[in-house]
Amino acid sequence: MAQLNRPAEMFDRDREWSALSAFAQDSSPGAALGIVSGRRRQGKTFLLRALCEAAGGFYFAAEEATDTESLNALGAALARHLDAPAPLHFTDWGAVIDALLALGRERAVPVVLDEFPYLARASPRLPSVIQNALAPLRPERDQSRTRLLLCGSAMSFMGRLLGGGAPLRGRAALELVVPTLDHQLAAQFWGIDDPVTALKVNAIVGGTPAYRREFVRDDTPQGPDDFDPWVLRTVLSPTSPLFREARYLLADEPDLRDTALYHSMLAAIASGNTTRGHIASYMGRKAGDLAHPLTVLEDCGLVLREPDSFRDNRTNFRISEPLITFHHAVMRPIWSDLEHTRDATRLWRGAQRRFTGNVLGPHLERVARHWLRHMAPEDLLSDLPSSVSSGTVNDPAHRTSHEVDVVAFGLDDDGSRPLLALGEVKWGDVMGHGHVDRLARIRELLAVQGRSGAADARLLCISAAGFTDELRERAAKDPAIRLISAGDLYT
Structure with a gap:
């Protein structure tokens, strides 16, 4: 099977594009379900929009809205896709899913519901509706070759879609996690040749593609001597989207309800307190009280649990998103000053010890x-x-x-x-x-x-x-x- 033509501007993502192309073009009879997840800003939407454009599929991006508003928005989008003279009117999700299955009666076609957690939060029954729509021996499913892709960035929610006794467990033919770029790919993407400079930039923004393209508009350090000026004009500048991005990453996770608690836990880890006992001591809490919040941070993909190689009863916790580490280790202690100063040079100079000890050292490890x-x-x-x-x-x-x-x-x-x-x-x-x-x-x-x-x-x-x-x-x-x-x- 020939792979769909990938966009010329797509960087890397060969494995992801190949998997999506094969799934979208699979001509086997019967509708199929795929799950696409990954943290925000990794290019999932770009991948899926490009897939639908290359294969003539249907793409719908959900918004935070009521159930009725989402049904109306999807009906309008589907009408535009079908060149219908008026918006389609749906009163329930069962009819919507059947209409999406009908798109694949003639050929294999990708159908994407992006930001699926928004839809499911407004209509908690939606995963069960999809389960029933994809049940074997159901004519709407058997006579369709729709390749339904559910996509979302809320990692805890997406992880539960196929887990345990979830309605969609065992239904998915594709489960694709779009990862961040590793440090080598990130250096290529940012166009940084000097390895030390590449490591410094990677320790702040990690391998998230959107941070270069959308957030700093291709402003990259022009060499080792430009690194400090680059930090000042991007991540430490209140006018840059990177300035508040770490806070928004937490706000985007629906399971993080007590944001003050989670910010304090992340600050503890960013300060070098990587065991449960040390985190508890930093926060003035009992270690047992942190078991559930740490699990929530893990489920959201913000924290990684790493067992000690030689001590079975010891676990270290690491922050998975470099920008969050940088925020809590460097920016949070001087946040008010950063917001109001005209020139953060002095503040950045004073933060060098924290940057080296709490950001660069652990990141290099x-x-x-x-x-x-x-x-x-x-x-x-x-x-x-x-x-x-x-x-x-x-x-x-x-x-x-x-x-x-x-x-x-x-x-x-x-x-x-x-x-x-x-x-x-x-x-x-x-x-x-x-x-x-x-x-x-x-x-x-x-x-x-x-x-x-x-x-x-x-x-x-x-x-x-x-x-x-x-x-x-x-x-x-x-x-x-x-x-x-x-x-x-x-x-």
């Missing part, structure tokens, strides 16, 4: 783990890693514990997980012998504990600031030591 898991050269480790995370190792002899930024495990045929590598990540420090010696000490501790593969684990030094000449000489003689620069993360 996450990028390094992702790169090692999915992008690193095959010969970097002795085997392909099956998981890469962080961990905490006890040191009884010195009555302390060691935080490990990067822990890579393999996967043997018997299901065991041999340790492949231990790594330390530094943003502003030039790494030397001391960093390797620390990793070697941790490796010894794990070997004594009987950890599989520990004795041969490689030691990774990952730094955006570089390495001493002495460490480079040592690494050249010891194949177990690997030095990874910011540039390496982009190859």
Whole structure:
């Protein structure tokens, strides 16, 4: 089957376009359901509009409205699509879905209901109506080749559509999550060649495509010296849409009702409090009181839960959206000043310690783990890693514990997980012998504990600031030591 012609201006999204094209052109008899989700600003609407244009499909973008208003709006849009002389009048969603199924009587055709959570909130029965409309042996379904795509950005809601005992569970033939661009693709998209500058920009805006095109109108740093001026004229400028975007991201999630509570939790995590106990202490709450709110943030896709590699009872929480981390670590403490100052240069200068310690450092750690898991050269480790995370190792002899930024495990045929590598990540420090010696000490501790593969684990030094000449000489003689620069993360 030939793939539909993709728009020339579409960046990447090859996998997503291929999946949508195959779904839209599937000529098998019977209507089919697809679910498309992803955080806001990732280009879902652009993808689906382009799909309908390329395949002659029907696209409808819902708005926050009453049930009756939504029915009327959809009837008017469908009439325009069919070149009907007057708007179509619907009184219930059953008739709407049957009308959409009728579009596919002659051929396979994509039909998109974008911002589906708006429709379902106004009419909670709508998922059940769709379930019944797509029931087997129903003539309207069997005689149609409509490819119905439900799309939404409310991640908690979209995640529940096909989960548990939800009406649409088992009905979808496509479940597509449109992700943010990874750090390498983001650098290409922003047109940034310098790896350190690319990492800095990525630590603020992540891989969200709309932030370059719509939010800053293609204003990108023109080099390392332009990074600070770029921050001042975009994300720290009250006239820029980026200035308040982090707040809007929370407001867009319907499950986040107590916004003050969730802002405080995100501020705690952005300040380096990544365990439940530390978050609770920061907020003056009991750890048990935060179990449900943290789960809500996870379901919304705003927070990631990362188990400790070496402690089964310890979990770290990370903010998944860099702009939210930047907002809470850098902007929120000086919000009033940012709103009223004419020149934020002094404020930005005063925020450098928070930016480096709470934004750049943790972001580089996450990028390094992702790169090692999915992008690193095959010969970097002795085997392909099956998981890469962080961990905490006890040191009884010195009555302390060691935080490990990067822990890579393999996967043997018997299901065991041999340790492949231990790594330390530094943003502003030039790494030397001391960093390797620390990793070697941790490796010894794990070997004594009987950890599989520990004795041969490689030691990774990952730094955006570089390495001493002495460490480079040592690494050249010891194949177990690997030095990874910011540039390496982009190859």
